[in-house]
Amino acid sequence: MQTFCTIITSDYLPFAKALHKSLKQFVPEISLQVLVTDEHNFASSKNFTVHSVNSILNSSVAKNIHKKYAFTSGSYLRWALKPVFINYLFQNNYDKVIYSDADLFFVSNFNFLLEELDNNNFILSPHWAKINPLENGNSLMEVLNGGLYNAGFIGVNRQGIEAINWWAEMCHFKTEDNPELGLFYDQKYLDILPVQFEGVKILTHKGCNLASWNIETCKRRIIDGKLVINQVFEPVFIHFNSETIANILNGNDKLLKPFLEEYMQLLKAEGFDLYRNKNFDFSKFNSPFLKLKYKLLLRTRFKRFLFKLAERL
Amino acid sequence: MQTFCTIITADYLPFAKVLHASLQKNVPGTALQVLVVDKNDFVSDEYFIIHPLESIISSSIAKDIYKKYAHTNPDHFRWALKPVFISYLLQKGFEKILFADSDIYFVNNFCFLFDELETSNILLTPHWSNPNPRENEGGLIHVLKDGLFNAGFIGANKKGLEALNCWAEMCHFKTEVNPGLGLFVDQKYLDILPVQFPGVKIIKHQGCNLASWNVKICKRENIDGKLIINRKFEPIFIHFTKETIVNILNHNDKLLYPYLEKYIEQVKKEGFDLPNKYSDLDFSKYYSLFLNLKHRLRIRTRLKGLLFNLAERI
Numbered sequence: 001m002q003t004f005c006t007i008i009t010s011d012y013l014p015f016a017k018a019l020h021k022s023l024k025q026f027v028p029e030i031s032l033q034v035l036v037t038d039e040h041n042f043a044s045s046k047n048f049t050v051h052s053v054n055s056i057l058n059s060s061v062a063k064n065i066h067k068k069y070a071f072t073s074g075s076y077l078r079w080a081l082k083p084v085f086i087n088y089l090f091q092n093n094y095d096k097v098i099y100s101d102a103d104l105f106f107v108s109n110f111n112f113l114l115e116e117l118d119n120n121n122f123i124l125s126p127h128w129a130k131i132n133p134l135e136n137g138n139s140l141m142e143v144l145n146g147g148l149y150n151a152g153f154i155g156v157n158r159q160g161i162e163a164i165n166w167w168a169e170m171c172h173f174k175t176e177d178n179p180e181l182g183l184f185y186d187q188k189y190l191d192i193l194p195v196q197f198e199g200v201k202i203l204t205h206k207g208c209n210l211a212s213w214n215i216e217t218c219k220r221r222i223i224d225g226k227l228v229i230n231q232v233f234e235p236v237f238i239h240f241n242s243e244t245i246a247n248i249l250n251g252n253d254k255l256l257k258p259f260l261e262e263y264m265q266l267l268k269a270e271g272f273d274l275y276r277n278k279n280f281d282f283s284k285f286n287s288p289f290l291k292l293k294y295k296l297l298l299r300t301r302f303k304r305f306l307f308k309l310a311e312r313l
Numbered sequence: 314m315q316t317f318c319t320i321i322t323a324d325y326l327p328f329a330k331v332l333h334a335s336l337q338k339n340v341p342g343t344a345l346q347v348l349v350v351d352k353n354d355f356v357s358d359e360y361f362i363i364h365p366l367e368s369i370i371s372s373s374i375a376k377d378i379y380k381k382y383a384h385t386n387p388d389h390f391r392w393a394l395k396p397v398f399i400s401y402l403l404q405k406g407f408e409k410i411l412f413a414d415s416d417i418y419f420v421n422n423f424c425f426l427f428d429e430l431e432t433s434n435i436l437l438t439p440h441w442s443n444p445n446p447r448e449n450e451g452g453l454i455h456v457l458k459d460g461l462f463n464a465g466f467i468g469a470n471k472k473g474l475e476a477l478n479c480w481a482e483m484c485h486f487k488t489e490v491n492p493g494l495g496l497f498v499d500q501k502y503l504d505i506l507p508v509q510f511p512g513v514k515i516i517k518h519q520g521c522n523l524a525s526w527n528v529k530i531c532k533r534e535n536i537d538g539k540l541i542i543n544r545k546f547e548p549i550f551i552h553f554t555k556e557t558i559v560n561i562l563n564h565n566d567k568l569l570y571p572y573l574e575k576y577i578e579q580v581k582k583e584g585f586d587l588p589n590k591y592s593d594l595d596f597s598k599y600y601s602l603f604l605n606l607k608h609r610l611r612i613r614t615r616l617k618g619l620l621f622n623l624a625e626r627i
Contacts, residue, residue, distance in 0.1 A: 126508045126509075131479065131483070131505055131509060132479075132482065133482065133483055133486035133487070134482065134486070137486065140483070140486075141494045141495050141496075143495075143505065144494070144495030144496065144501055144502075144504070144505075145494065145495035146495075148504060148505065148508050149508075166444070166445075169445070169446075169447070170444075170446065170453075173446040173447070173450075173453075174446075179492055179493050179494075179495060180492050180493065181454050181457070181458065181492075182454055182456075182457030182458035182459075182492065182495075183454075183457065188457060189457075191457070191461060191504060192444055192456065192457075192461065194507060194515065195439045195461050195462075195515055196439075196444055202507065202508055204511075
């Protein structure tokens with residue numbers, strides 16, 4: 001048995017529904033297990049199963065995580081509960097579980113990801129940040145500080161339980177952003193998995209997890225009227241966090257705009273108006289000035305010129 | 314063609330010689346290429362080949378690293394030169410290179426490491442620090458902050474050149490300890506290699522790179538009079554850093570003591586007195602009766618274990 005899962009607070013229900021709809025477009029029978037971490041009275045529907053926190057607190061580490069974060073930080077609780085929820089789903093007879101953040105949006109068939117879990121215990125999705133420090137020093141530091149893999153997408157099979165339990169222990173230990181200790185919430189611990197555990201696959205399909213952090217390394221291009229990544233990969237899923245949305249709207253990542261429009265429509269159908277609810281000034285992104293700015297790319301050209309000059313000196 | 318290589322300052326020549334002797338003992342005919350970053354009046358022999366700095370400073374990245382570190386920090390300079398030197402040797406015609414810090418000591422046959430380079434482009438050895446923060450918080454933080462892999466040992470073949478160039482660029486960018494930026498000299502950058510490049514193999518043989526940081530995870534045991542790691546692996550090489558030596562001497566890692574004794578003896582033969590080198594280490598104190606008794610009784614360890622178990626149950 002296989003399933004997707006996500007963890008939300010009750011105000012993110014429309015996002016979970018949009019995620020599920022995007023999944024169903026490609027695999028109509030796919031189920032999504034949704035853990036809602038605050039009070040709610042949501043009902044499950046076909047293949048969209050809602051779980052409450054109390055129902056999954058059946059291990060000591062789950063209880064400890066709840067005790068530590070439930071009353072201090074809602075976000076930390078959600079993040080730290082990822083391995084707990086995945087483990088709970090294994091106890092409920094699922095053999096393969098893919099965790100996705102609620103702001104992921106699938107745009108093509110993802111069956112190969114579930115198939116990867118036939119031969120691998122764990123699948124991880126790299127950030128694919130730019131690692132050439134001369135071109136983008138910040139991006140290199142972001143992966144060194146924030147983690148090599150994005151914790152918004154993880155796939156696990158039953159043999160991965162040992163790794164999942166270890167991750168839960170880590171999240172209980174410290175879920176915090178503390179670069180001095182090498183910590184970054186639940187995410188940085190994932191760096192250790194390929195070293196410490198067997199069967200951890202690093203996904204190399206660059207159509208996975210398209211987001212603001214990989215604009216440069218996962219190059220978007222239209223070929224024969226279709227979006228293709230690095231001239232090879234079909235886009236599989238997009239991570240619509242605020243940064244990604246801003247990058248699409250301000251023209252840095254404009255080839256993802258049709259997907260964003262579709263996403264916004266789906267959210268609207270679920271009663272969530274992204275225009276109104278996120279703190280974006282959407283109108284500014286449509287201004288003629290911005291369009292001109294992105295045609296001319298003056299700052300980029302000037303920076304490139306200085307960069308080349310610096311290299312020659 | 315395959316070879317080992319190391320990078321030293323002139324005063325570490327005895328260590329390079331002992332490293333080479335340990336290689337020769339286990340696989341006769343193994344060559345060691347030695348880059349000496351300061352003096353250049355040493356003489357090579359058939360299997361111990363000295364390279365002066367001038368010979369490798371040909372590429373622009375090598376020149377940049379030289380400009381940036383040669384006159385500011387000799388340690389950073391040596392570390393940043395690793396990918397440059399390995400690349401240089403690969404371009405010279407070697408097909409497989411194993412870089413080893415000069416304080417590494419081989420105690421068994423290592424041919425399987427060269428064999429790994431038939432199918433893998435880069436070899437990395439994990440630190441194998443204890444990742445359980447409840448048992449050892451320092452172990453977990455160490456790998457997250459300082460790097461998953463130890464930069465004292467790296468293997469590469471010709472297909473690994475791209476990864477080596479990337480590593481060299483990063484070392485040129487910043488070779489420094491700066492946890493706020495996620496940096497730890499040349500070592501932390503290695504974390505990125507398995508993600509970014511194909512054919513990067515993480516060596517899972519836990520007899521490799523035995524050192525102070527893996528006393529707990531790579532368990533040493535004497536079985537039938539032989540040292541065995543985690544009941545499975547033969548010891549292959551030991552990383553005799555100062556911390557490792559202290560751990561052996563204070564009995565935390567006493568099963569490595571016979572190797573340390575041999576190592577000290579060999580280094581001495583090469584004209585280097587290790588006990589004197591670490592002047593802050595009082596070797597005699599580690600032989601005291603009190604210390605022997607302390608390590609037999611392990612009162613503090615037992616008390617900690619008791620409290621730990623108690624804390625877990627509460």
